[in-house]
Amino acid sequence: MADKDDNKRPIIVKRKKVIAGGHHGGAWKVAYADFVTAMMAFFMLMWLLNATTDKQRKGLADYFSPTIAVSRVSGGGEGALGGRSMSADASQVQLGRGGITSSEANGTTVEDAELMAVEAAIFGKGGDSLLDEEMLRHVSVRLSDEGLVIEFFDLPSSPLFEGVAPTPLLRKLIRSVGGQLRARPNAIAIASFIAAEPVVTRRPQVWRMSNGRADAVRRLLPVAGVSDARVVRVTGHADRRPVASDPLSSRNNRIEIIILRDRVAPRR
Template sequence: MAGKDDNTRPIIIKRKKIIAGGHHGGAWKVAYADFVTAMMAFFMLMWLLNATTDKQRKGLADYFSPTIAFSPTSGGGDGALGGRSMSADASRIQMGRGGIAPTNANGTTEEDATLAALEAAIMGKGGDSLIDKDILRHVTVRLTDQGLVLEFFALPGSPLFTNDAPTPLMRDLLASVVPELSDLPNALAIEAFAASEPLVTRDPQVWPVTQQRADIIRRTLPELGLSSRRIVRVTGHADHRPVAANPLSARNDRIELVVLRTTVPPREAWR
């Protein structure tokens, strides 16, 4: 009887239930890898922003821009909108301008375009220059955050001042640009620079010399037709910020007229 009972005893099989993705699942590894990748991309972005110039960053942005840009000007595309913006008066925020300003497709303001047009007119980029070609070699123009800088500089044998008075060259340079400057509402700044003195003295004369020259230009501009109220800053810089390697070079004798960006009342205020 004992053997018969052993053969009829029930057999119990225990199976362990395995839940996929439980405590030992691998889904968290995918999420962690995505997080690490995102952080690496973020730090790469921060490094690129710190290690590149504004021009290089603009090139990178242009590389990733769509072929047909939606902008206030034509992008040259042949799509439904032909590369034009759906809004004719679209505007964007331009960094460094202190607020919202109307811009064109290149991110420049209307004032930038006006100053660039003045630069082109002075330097003759679009045809004839406002300044005679014989004296144009004494002029450089550059657009800065401060405004449009018109730099008039001396050359060996062609000074801008003699005996504390502007030379005919200096007057011709000023007379050439005054008509165009009169048509703008912007305020002006006058800055004078001088070459270093060949000998070190107890009282350097470059300071009073540049202050006097800046004041001479301040008094000369109204004589040529520019309102004196437009001039808001007159500065003498002595021999600081030389542009020539040799501090004694005549090239460092220069006058800078700065067409300041608009921060003043409208044009009627100057009349």
């Protein structure tokens, strides 16, 4: 009888009613996450403004600027936004800088663009190179804070000097880049570096040789049509700044001709 009474008991099912937005739901979490992200971005921006130079900030701004033109003339005008025509500076177009007149996307200045145009001409980036393939093996060009550094260096079987006397190869190298040196009015500096001598050398000659080689290159510039008056510094560094891990390597025998920044040479 007890079992029959149990079967007759009503079955009560309790269902919890879920109300949308109860306790504000989960939307607040999304809003809070957006707020935290925005604050992090704001503090990052404040840090960048305080920790960077004007040139770096210009580079950051240019990074987010469009660099591909959709028409021959860029939008805007001389109004508040200061838009400019891509052909406003003809020299930049001639230099192959894509019509960007004031700076490149990485903060490159007009002077940088002009100096890099010399590098492009030497290596033939815009057409035929000034040097043949064999001569190019002796050449390295880089842009530094001081200016454009044109470096000529020895190869194991092909030296540029015999003692302090320039070889025909070096004479040809300097004549080949003479046109680009003449095209820029900037002052010029010459630096010479020598591979280290063995420790057993009785009378080290690195200082005498580096000074002699630097002066020999100075005397070669007028032969290439470059006025000697433009040379403002001739320096022999001996073996003090090797570029190869082995101080005795012939790669350390090199000459640097530097087209200096922001200096105008006297009349040629």
